[in-house]
Amino acid sequence: NAGVMQNPRHLVRRRGQEARLRCSPMKGHSHVYWYRQLPEEGLKFMVYLQKENIIDESGMPKERFSAEFPKEGPSILRIQQVVRGDSAAYFCASSATGGHTEAFFGQGTRLTVV
Amino acid sequence: QKEVEQNSGPLSVPEGAIASLNCTYSDRVSQSFFWYRQYSGKSPELIMSIYSNGDKEDGRFTAQLNKASQYVSLLIRDSQPSDSATYLCAVNFNAGNNRKLIWGLGTSLAVNP
Numbered sequence: 724n725a726g727v728m729q730n731p732r733h734l735v736r737r738r739g740q741e742a743r744l745r746c747s748p749m750k751g752h753s754h755v756y757w758y759r760q761l762p763e764e765g766l767k768f769m770v771y772l773q774k775e776n777i778i779d780e781s782g783m784p785k786e787r788f789s790a791e792f793p794k795e796g797p798s799i800l801r802i803q804q805v806v807r808g809d810s811a812a813y814f815c816a817s818s819a820t821g822g823h824t825e826a827f828f829g830q831g832t833r834l835t836v837v
Numbered sequence: 838q839k840e841v842e843q844n845s846g847p848l849s850v851p852e853g854a855i856a857s858l859n860c861t862y863s864d865r866v867s868q869s870f871f872w873y874r875q876y877s878g879k880s881p882e883l884i885m886s887i888y889s890n891g892d893k894e895d896g897r898f899t900a901q902l903n904k905a906s907q908y909v910s911l912l913i914r915d916s917q918p919s920d921s922a923t924y925l926c927a928v929n930f931n932a933g934n935n936r937k938l939i940w941g942l943g944t945s946l947a948v949n950p
Contacts, residue, residue: 814881826883828880831879831880
């Protein structure tokens with residue numbers, strides 16, 4: 724009974740490189756949410772996706788960040804040309820139904836930009 | 838401005854006591870409310886969801902919802918040191934064609950042995 728799986732757990736990138744974060748939702752869940760959390764700060768919503776569709780990307784920076792959830796495979800959060808300010812924990816959550824109902828979180832990817 | 842507010846704490850209670858965590862929200866039409874627990878360095882973990890006015894109990898946890906007063910609370914009975922964590926309140930707002938989950942910043946709870 725696998726939960727939400729995120730990988731990698733830890734990712735180190737140099738400034739200017741690309742970061743790709745992966746999230747496989749719980750079995751039977753087709754709704755995925757990405758959040759960012761800085762140390763000592765709250766969860767910040769980034770994007771909500773359903774299979775092959777972006778439902779709400781209002782929390783995502785307009786530049787350098789993109790997300791997808793293809794028909795097959797995990798959801799991907801991509802950060803291009805990373806900067807030090809991108810260093811954070813990125814959490815993925817999934818739910819069985821839409822509209823941000825009961826959502827279950829993965830363990831997160833901790834991105835460090837050096 | 839839709840928002841969810843929590844006292845940041847830290848809330849400190851002795852072991853065995855009742856810990857009371859409160860959350861207020863600004864949108865009267867919110868319908869779904871969630872409490873998550875987050876240990877330091879870990880991901881949020883869903884504890885309770887509540888949708889109707891009144892109390893909902895699950896083990897040592899009780900969620901209380903009062904839509905008229907726009908608050909939701911979480912009571913933890915017989916608090917244990919292992920309950921020491923940050924408790925996040927999340928509220929489902931209607932935002933146009935989408936519903937959006939708005940998060941409080943969390944209340945830090947310390948249960949002292």
